[in-house]
Amino acid sequence: xxxxxxxxxxxxxxxxxxxxxxxxxxxxxxxxxxxxxxxxxxxxxxxxxxxxxxxxxxxxxxxxxxxxxxxxxxxxxxxxxxxxxxxxxxxxxxxxxxxxxxxxxxxxxxxxxxxxxxxxxxxxxx
Amino acid sequence: xxxxxxxxxxxxxxxxxxxxxxxxxxxxxxxxxxxxxxxxxxxxxxxxxxxxxxxxxxxxxxxxxxxxxxxxxxxxxxxxxxxxxxxxxxxxxxxxxxxxxxxxxxxxxxxx
Numbered sequence: 127x128x129x130x131x132x133x134x135x136x137x138x139x140x141x142x143x144x145x146x147x148x149x150x151x152x153x154x155x156x157x158x159x160x161x162x163x164x165x166x167x168x169x170x171x172x173x174x175x176x177x178x179x180x181x182x183x184x185x186x187x188x189x190x191x192x193x194x195x196x197x198x199x200x201x202x203x204x205x206x207x208x209x210x211x212x213x214x215x216x217x218x219x220x221x222x223x224x225x226x227x228x229x230x231x232x233x234x235x236x237x238x239x240x241x242x243x244x245x246x247x248x249x250x251x252x
Numbered sequence: 253x254x255x256x257x258x259x260x261x262x263x264x265x266x267x268x269x270x271x272x273x274x275x276x277x278x279x280x281x282x283x284x285x286x287x288x289x290x291x292x293x294x295x296x297x298x299x300x301x302x303x304x305x306x307x308x309x310x311x312x313x314x315x316x317x318x319x320x321x322x323x324x325x326x327x328x329x330x331x332x333x334x335x336x337x338x339x340x341x342x343x344x345x346x347x348x349x350x351x352x353x354x355x356x357x358x359x360x361x362x363x364x
Contacts, residue, residue, distance in 0.1 A: 157350045166261070168340060169295075169354040176350075184351070216294065222350045240285050240297035241352065 129153070130244040132217050138250045145204040147247050149217030157222050158200035159241060160184075160192060163214040175200055207251045217244040254279045254345045258355035266363055268330050273358045275324040275341035283344035284317050284324045285352065288337045295340065299326075331362045 133148035151158065156177055161169040161184075171184030173192040181192050189211060193201040200219075204211055218241040255278040265271050275284070283302060287295040299308040301317035301324060308315050312335065314327045324341055338359045342352040 159351070161354075166356060168256075168356040169342075171351060171353075174351055182351075218295075220350055238283060238300050238302055240287070240300055241350075242297070243287075243295040245294045 130217055130219055130242050132215075132244040132247050134247050135245060136248050136250075138252060139204075139207050140252055141208060143204075143207050143251075145207050145249070145251075147202040147204075147215055147217075147249070149200045149202070149219075149244055150198050151200075151219040151242070152198065153219070153221065153242075154197065155219035155221045155242075156197070157220045157241075158194065159218040159220075160190075160200065160202045161216045161218065162186070163216055163246070169216065172202065209251050211249065212251045213249060215247045215249055218242060254281065254343060254353045256341060256343050256353050256355040258339075258341060258358050260358060261356055262359050262361075264361045264363060265328075265331050267332055270330065271328050273326040273328075273339055273341075273360075275326070275343075275355055277322050277324075277343040277353075279322075280346045281319070281322070281343040282346045285342045285344075286315050286324070286326055287340045287342065289340065289357070290337050298339075328360075333362050333364060336360055336362045 129152045131150045139145050159174040160172045163169050170186050172190050175181045175194040178197050191203045220241045257276045259274045286298040289295045299315040304319040306317045312329045317324045338357045340357045342354045
């Protein structure tokens, strides 16, 4: 079974703090994702990564950054936490085959596997 | 930009009844996923639908996909309390790689 582990289930931080959320997967998946989940809004993609040291902005990247130094680990960073970043944060990973043409990703993948999610981190910013 | 809408957002039903959750998406998608989330828990994959006319069934849940109508349905047959959860659909744009766009979720409550 795929295991996606998020470092904390609950986290309370103060406005202006730099916050790190960690996610580790044990299945050698290339792709990893960070979402936030808010009532009535579903899941919104913050950032994702196709491979080590590669990252792509999702739909709501403002105020966030990410780091992928190792294949199994994907970190979400709140540079200066604000109260509107209070939310549930979900990490996911999936196994895909990315096609690279030279140094560019073509964006075409051929895997149908679903994304596997961690248990989530409920983050409160005071 | 792909948008995914679910209907209804809240559903309260009695045990033993049938009902359908609808998932509409706005642009071409080549993959449609259904997930379940229990309160305080993570998302669990239910179905992956890959082509027009695809139908998948697991227990009392059946999912189908009509790519021409840009519609997927999740049909619940003879609901039981254990099916109470939030159900999400997610679509993958045809050219987006592995990223998904999720619907708002349907919160299902099955009453005895």
